[in-house]
Amino acid sequence: MGSPxxxxxxxxxxxxxxxxxxxxxxxxxxxxxxxxxxxxxxxSLLLFGVFLFYPLGRxxxxxxxxxxxxxxxxxxVGLAHFxxxxxxxxxxxxxxxxxxxxALTVPTTVAVSFGLALLAHETRKGIGIFxxxxxSTMGMSVGVASVIWMFMYNPAIGIINxxxxxxxGTPVSWLLDQDTALYAVAxxxxxxxxxxxxxxxxxxxxxxxxxxxxxxxxxxxxYWRQLWTVTVPLLSPTLFFVTTVSLIQALQTxxxxxxxxxxxxxxxxxxxxxxxxxxxxxxxxxGSASAQALVLFLIIAIVTFLQFRFAERxxxxx
Amino acid sequence: xxxxxxxxxxxxxxxxxxxxxxxxxxIESGEFFVLVGPxxxxxxxxxxxxxxxxxxxxxxxxxxxxxxxxWPPHARxxxxxxxxxxxxxxxxxxxxxxxxxxxxxxxxxxxxxxxxEAAELLGLTDVLHRKPRELSGGQRQRVAxxxxxxxxxxLCLMDEPLSNxxxxxxxxxxxxxxxxxxxxxxxxxxxxxxxxxxxxxxxxMMILHDGRPQQxxxxxxxxNSPDNTFVASFIGTPPMNLAEAHVLNHSLLxxxxxxxxxxxxxxxxxxxxxxxxxxxxxEPAESGEESMAVKVSHVEWLGNETLVxxxxxxxxxxxxxxxxxxxxxxxxVVPLTFDEQDFLFFDASGKRIGAPSIKREEVWVHQ
Numbered sequence: 001m002g003s004p005x006x007x008x009x010x011x012x013x014x015x016x017x018x019x020x021x022x023x024x025x026x027x028x029x030x031x032x033x034x035x036x037x038x039x040x041x042x043x044s045l046l047l048f049g050v051f052l053f054y055p056l057g058r059x060x061x062x063x064x065x066x067x068x069x070x071x072x073x074x075x076x077v078g079l080a081h082f083x084x085x086x087x088x089x090x091x092x093x094x095x096x097x098x099x100x101x102x103a104l105t106v107p108t109t110v111a112v113s114f115g116l117a118l119l120a121h122e123t124r125k126g127i128g129i130f131x132x133x134x135x136s137t138m139g140m141s142v143g144v145a146s147v148i149w150m151f152m153y154n155p156a157i158g159i160i161n162x163x164x165x166x167x168x169g170t171p172v173s174w175l176l177d178q179d180t181a182l183y184a185v186a187x188x189x190x191x192x193x194x195x196x197x198x199x200x201x202x203x204x205x206x207x208x209x210x211x212x213x214x215x216x217x218x219x220x221x222x223y224w225r226q227l228w229t230v231t232v233p234l235l236s237p238t239l240f241f242v243t244t245v246s247l248i249q250a251l252q253t254x255x256x257x258x259x260x261x262x263x264x265x266x267x268x269x270x271x272x273x274x275x276x277x278x279x280x281x282x283x284x285x286x287g288s289a290s291a292q293a294l295v296l297f298l299i300i301a302i303v304t305f306l307q308f309r310f311a312e313r314x315x316x317x318x
Numbered sequence: 319x320x321x322x323x324x325x326x327x328x329x330x331x332x333x334x335x336x337x338x339x340x341x342x343x344x345i346e347s348g349e350f351f352v353l354v355g356p357x358x359x360x361x362x363x364x365x366x367x368x369x370x371x372x373x374x375x376x377x378x379x380x381x382x383x384x385x386x387x388x389w390p391p392h393a394r395x396x397x398x399x400x401x402x403x404x405x406x407x408x409x410x411x412x413x414x415x416x417x418x419x420x421x422x423x424x425x426x427x428x429x430x431x432x433x434x435e436a437a438e439l440l441g442l443t444d445v446l447h448r449k450p451r452e453l454s455g456g457q458r459q460r461v462a463x464x465x466x467x468x469x470x471x472x473l474c475l476m477d478e479p480l481s482n483x484x485x486x487x488x489x490x491x492x493x494x495x496x497x498x499x500x501x502x503x504x505x506x507x508x509x510x511x512x513x514x515x516x517x518x519x520x521x522x523m524m525i526l527h528d529g530r531p532q533q534x535x536x537x538x539x540x541x542n543s544p545d546n547t548f549v550a551s552f553i554g555t556p557p558m559n560l561a562e563a564h565v566l567n568h569s570l571l572x573x574x575x576x577x578x579x580x581x582x583x584x585x586x587x588x589x590x591x592x593x594x595x596x597x598x599x600x601e602p603a604e605s606g607e608e609s610m611a612v613k614v615s616h617v618e619w620l621g622n623e624t625l626v627x628x629x630x631x632x633x634x635x636x637x638x639x640x641x642x643x644x645x646x647x648x649x650x651v652v653p654l655t656f657d658e659q660d661f662l663f664f665d666a667s668g669k670r671i672g673a674p675s676i677k678r679e680e681v682w683v684h685q
Contacts, residue, residue, distance in 0.1 A: 211404040275546030316408035
């Protein structure tokens with residue numbers, strides 16, 4: 001909410017009659033201004049070109065070729081890789097695992113972070129300590145976090161199985177059992193992602209004008225009513241951003257899979273990006289891997305588009 | 319029995335000095351009561367203590383004679399208009415007004431009825447379905463008022479509600495707010511830092527400084543007989559002229575330099591005092607009158623009146639306010655005169671000495 005702006009009187013003088021430009025001069029000026037703009041854009045275009053546009057073009061190119069072990073194209077095959085992919089049971093399995101993984105991690109991450117952010121937003125003594133703890137996983141690399149969870153999941157000495165035994169349960173081989181592996185990795189991922197999501201949501205909460213809550217208290221709204229009528233709508237831009245980013249991240253998960261399960265057992269955790277990685281760098285099928293990468297690119301593009309098209313309607317930008 | 323009473327109200331945030339100390343006041347039903355003072359004087363804090371948004375450190379808040387210290391805000395049956403209006407940006411004007419009633423479980427037909435009435439009263443009927451960001455500053459301000467009106471609470475707290483408006487609209491809203499308040503019979507406690515707002519709107523006002531109440535009274539009482547030098551210089555534009563003086567026999571020596579003869583006025587017993595004189599009480603002397611010659615250092619022409627600043631003693635500048643347009647050059651020496659009865663005396667600590675010197679009859683005749 002900004003303060004009202006007074007109308008401003010324009011002080012730009014109207015062009016004098018003798019300054020009328022010819023068409024040619026006008027075109028030259030337009031070209032000059034375009035060139036000037038390009039100079040400013042140059043650094044970004046260069047970076048995008050090298051790290052984004054070129055790899056994307058190269059992937060498209062490779063996706064219609066057979067390749068040798070070094071990734072050089074050998075034989076043009078057209079759409080054969082795509083056709084093979086759609087007929088491949090392991091591709092569909094990997095797609096299913098990815099969707100399940102996203103469904104497990106995204107809503108939980110957002111919900112848990114939101115809850116923590118609400119707690120940390122309260123003014124209480126020593127709340128700063130909790131804020132730091134809640135946000136701390138942000139500063140941890142995937143590698144370190146994975147190692148920690150690997151120890152915790154260890155069937156013999158891990159703390160989780162010890163707890164299970166302590167309450168009288170049977171120990172589980174969390175990462176080695178194909179029924180639990182994906183859930184175990186998802187739990188670790190939620191923990192890793194909470195830090196950043198929590199911090200973003202807390203920042204969003206702190207941006208909400210406190211007088212809105214005071215007004216609500218005077219009107220006699222209960223805590224839950226305030227949550228639904230004030231907090232959620234006003235936090236919706238942040239919630240939307242956090243959900244979109246988490247979803248894209250979930251679809252691109254690689255690190256923790258590589259550390260914890262290597263896609264196993266029996267492909268239970270062979271999510272999309274990990275499957276691409278194996279196809280390219282274990283099986284040396286760069287053509288087929290490129291085709292799969294393009295499919296993932298398309299899926300993420302469609303999902304993001306749908307999110308903006310439908311979910312953003314419920315977002316209230318201030 | 320007073321409608322709302324504050325007894326020895328004190329609030330401290332743990333620092334050495336309390337934000338608000340020993341506030342005692344009884345506010346009557348239907349009164350327009352103004353809390354006025356410079357920024358950081360604790361006036362908004364008092365409002366928040368009344369609203370129950372913050373707990374008191376000590377003292378009592380009494381509503382209808384009952385101690386309300388521990389009542390939650392909504393149990394105090396009041397509404398509040400915030401400086402930034404506190405409108406929900408994602409709701410329309412109508413929803414913004416009705417949200418208060420929804421929380422209080424008012425039946426739906428009643429909600430719509432009250433909302434329409436308030437919109438009618440405030441000229442918001444055409445914008446009921448717009449969002450706050452599509453409204454002008456003045457309209458937003460009215461929506462905030464509308465929210466207080468639909469709640470139909472006996473008490474309404476207003477925290478600098480006009481300070482985000484431009485000067486012209488603010489002047490217009492002053493009288494409009496006052497008219498609304500009378501029409502609806504609301505009791506209003508109004509916070510402002512603008513002494514003009516306080517003077518023009520208040521039935522009674524409390525002047526605050528550093529969290530301590532300085533004086534409570536009607537605007538004219540406060541203007542005519544300020545209890546101390548702070549009130550004297552805070553209320554009125556330009557402020558009251560003040561100077562330190564030695565008390566001599568039948569005269570004052572201002573700043574060890576400028577003697578002023580006071581023949582018909584009994585002087586205070588103290589040796590040193592602070593004297594005060596309102597700018598409108600200093601007049602141009604006609605020839606033959608006993609006068610005091612001063613050198614003019616600054617002149618402001620406001621059209622209907624002229625503000626003349628002159629150096630009365632070294633580094634002591636006083637201002638006189640004269641009706642009409644006076645063609646005076648800078649550096650010109652002009653003769654001045656004043657009525658001895660208009661002088662106010664304060665002791666060295668700034669507290670007022672002696673009986674009120676105002677001519678009450680004169681004041682009431684004009685009403």
